[in-house]
Amino acid sequence: MKTRYSPRSYIELWSWLFAALTLFVLLAGAVLLLKDSVLVWKHEGTEILTGKEWFYRSETFGAAAMIYGTLIVAVLALLIAAPLGIGAAICTVEYLPARWRMVIKTMIEMLAGIPSVVYGLLGILILRNWIYQLFEDFEILSGDTLLTAGILLGVMILPTVMTLADDALSGVARAQRIAARGLGLNATDTIFSVSLPQALPGLIAALLLALGRAMGETIAVFLVIGRQDNQWPGELFSLRPLVESGQTLSSKLGGAEINIAYGQPLHWSAMVGLSFLLLLLVVGLTLLGLWIREHSKHTSYDK
Amino acid sequence: MKRTTVFLNIFLNVFLSSLLVLLLHSCGDAPSQQGQVLKINGSTTVNLAVAEAAEVMRQQTGKTIHVDTQGGSSGGISMLGEGLVHLGMSSKPLTQKDREAFPQCDFHQIHIGDDAVALIVSKDIWQAGVRSITKREMQAIYEGRIKNWQKLGGPDQRIAFFNKEPGRGTWEVFAKWLYGSIDAVPQVSFPEVGGNEETRNKVASTRGALSQLSSSWADSKTVFPLSIENDAGEIIRASAENIASYRYPMSRPLYLLSDGEPQGDVKEFVSFMFSDKGQNLVRKHGYLALADLSK
């Protein structure tokens, strides 16, 4: 790439400089995380992924329960946000007049602007009590559950899903819709036969990107999940753990333990290791989402 | 067209000059040497009185005093140990282990008042008649051997135990009372709570709830402090007298921590905490002032 290329102007030099700086900062960040967590990789090996116990006082650092919590909460959030967000996007793109679309889109994006700490407040004050009353019959211990966190997160990522789904759907050429309508299909037939199949890769990518968002969310989850360590479910496919407290990677990182860890090399590197795992999970999902989108571009019809 | 060029130039200038400022400042001396900023960090319990004292000091002297509560008591200890702050706040006595973790730091404990850790329950448990608890019972709950209030003469209700986050002074005082030393505490996992208001809120809104909380926050309206029944069968309330006389087993001193003898701004602040005004702030937030203790 560097061959025979010499920047020809001040503005060009400047652009390259800042683009390079961005890349450098990113790489440096990732490398730093890795470097600072070397101790724990050496100490635990793969145990950090598979170990179900995290007891920092006996230097046992297994993140499996937190990874489980992270995934469950994110999937719950998606189960709520996906139908709602895609449904709303279908309505605004396919059924409502264009001028309405911008109004609703803007409103929903404002939902995205509500700070997560405010969501957390609402979670503590309203949602956890609702959950507590709703599931009273299951003798749940408190309103701090994976489900509470999942629902709260679902509302929080709803705008992300909706905005990206909106983009995916409105990316389907209008001519395609008109052609289908011209053949006598009604608006809904058109959605199922033209819009959705063509927007599918975009929709899947949207969901994966939203899933990544959900996994990274800290403050709101922190306040309603209960922060109970080592909640590895007895049965992997039982629903019971959903109404019990748990811990996610991000709620662990947002908690007090990071301050205890500060100054104690192994414990600190374990905490940094957790953030590296979190980063890895989210980056993996993002890459998968983008790959699906890119990959299907070649098979789908352009223009 | 021209506008954009102008914009870009202005922008570049602003950016470059801010870079310059940044560099200059990073080279400058740390404020700790200049003694301009007094930084305090630590226990959320101690924070209430200290933060308000800092407000008064700021107005009186015009000094800059930063107060933060990151990581609770152990956050205060470790940040003082690392030299990141000038005063730590701690709601538990320092242990040998704490001192060993930061050998470079000459910890001084400055006793500014007293408080106690109460074991609080939700309204339903209180109204069902559970008023006291023994150490043995609490151990059984902590180790998961007792899971229902029936065993404690309460209703048939699961015990929803919220454990204070490790690192909080409250938790360490509790752990020391229960097991003698923190190292002897068994490894358990319960739902955790952090701040005092979070604890109070969650206990108040959960049936069968039990948690540790600074006694000054136990308002007996939303959450209720249990008395402790000692081995002799005496039932000891977390009352002011019992805390002052250390009869209540989880009484705890509240400390400011300094590195070496307090000097300069640190000394000034500590003196303020010892003054009537400072001690009144300790009282205002529900703690026992030093004068109350010597009674």
Added chain:
Amino acid sequence: MSQPLFQIRDLEILQTTGDKKSLLAPLNLEIQKQEVFGVIGPSGAGKSSFLKCLNRLIDLSAGLSVRGDIKFEGQSIYQGSIDADTLRVQIGMLFQQPVIFPKSILANVLFAVKHLALAPKSEWHDIAQRALTQAALWDEVKDRLSQPAQQLSVGQQQRLCLARTLATGCEVLLMDEPTSALDPNSTEAIEQLILELKQTHSIVIVTHNINQAQRVCDRLGFIGLRDGMGTLLAQGTLRELMTQRENVAEIDAYLRTTESIRLDT
């Protein structure tokens, strides 16, 4: 003659946004069955919008509303309780650019049949073959029906669109400048098809090309711009239109800009 195919009464297209002006002045027209009716005129006069009124595809254009009425085989399509989607099955449409769905050739032909459940699955193959044959495409694609339709040339794609429309069994075809995106050979093929389909279908075609109009149309309507509105200024055979040339300045101006034609061929 029996009942006209389309009986258009005071049809008017209005903008609902902005200055709310009228795009198409009130228009009265009758289009007969089994004829090829051409709509000609300068671009921007609202020919396409007019065409879209005939199968109510205009409903999908934001910011436009329609006043007046059209009777299709004696039945009002704007005032009655007619289902616009059902109407569009009966009145097929071909667009300027061929719009191919990103599916196989077969799936494209059977698109409406499948999604509208017009025929049981057992008949699908016959329908596809018949439609493709009618569109003169069968021989070219019969060996690669399951291949992506995007691989076809633009001319073939337009014929595929025609086949797709014919597969619904529609009786009326609306064509919006169907050859303007095509090369001369493909254009000729489409024109040939129009002449054949005339036997079985009624066709309304919007065209830019007066020569094409002469080749395929039985009657013509001229929509010109007058006072900033599209207005039906004349109708009849091409010869009748030419005789109006002296009376109607817009027709004269239009014909001057198009290539000269020889009427006697």
Added chain:
Amino acid sequence: MTNREKSHTKNPSKSDSKSRRKRRLIHELMRLFTGFCVLLSCCLLLGIVSFIVIRGLGALSVDFLTGVMAEVGASGGILYQLLGTLLLLLTAAVVVIPLALGCALVQSVFLTREAHRRNITLVLYLLNGVPSIVFGIVGMIVFVQWFGWGKSWLAGGILLGLMILPTVCVTLIERIQAVPKKYIEAARGLGLSRAQTIRSVILPQSIGGLFTGLLLGLARAAGETAPIMFTATIFSGATLPSGVKESPVLSLPYHIFILAQDSYDPATKAKLWGSALVLIFLVFLLSLLALPARLRIHEEANHL
């Protein structure tokens, strides 16, 4: 021929109308469902906002906005929290603008190979996905430990700037790509160099995208707690910083976060909701400021 051809539509007219009824029903159900989705989403927004307004409006006053916090949040105002948040946002903007301009120009103008462009986009997407707490941890390692800044407003501003870089950059790239090719070709045809073309054609046409993206990004940054809680903000005592090292600020999100966990006095609660209301108002203001530009882009896209 006509009859034969029509047979498959006309003949089984009964089953035809049955399928039509079924499709009609699905259509109505679908409209109902998606309409419900929109309604629910909007209700959620209105519900959340009105809840906060109802609780927080009482605390709102000029004194609240211009006063200094007193009695550990139970009285006084949030002046320095507000100023701190604004300072963080300003810093983030200053940090992100050159980076975004650089990345966007490189991506859409200077890079000629499609594969390279895709790589930049990929990096932006990845950056967009990085959890905000990870920014906090990395910031703690870099700025607090390594640079020895302690808590500093600059660290917070840089982290927030990096966090919103993808939003700003992608919006800008979209605008640059929307500049009609013919303008660029005309400019080059007039003999302008590439740099001159950028300055005289591309940037004037697309600079709006930078501001739109910036406003949207800042709206997100304003509410973030996780990246700044370890690196830039403290609970009380800071005013406006006079340096970089050991110069924390107060901020609204952190203020709310701490008070939500530790508010002794009931009077603090009202102030807490007041702070939340101010924060939301700030965020909405930023998104609304970006709205006209976005609407215009939308209209243009529709007319093309």
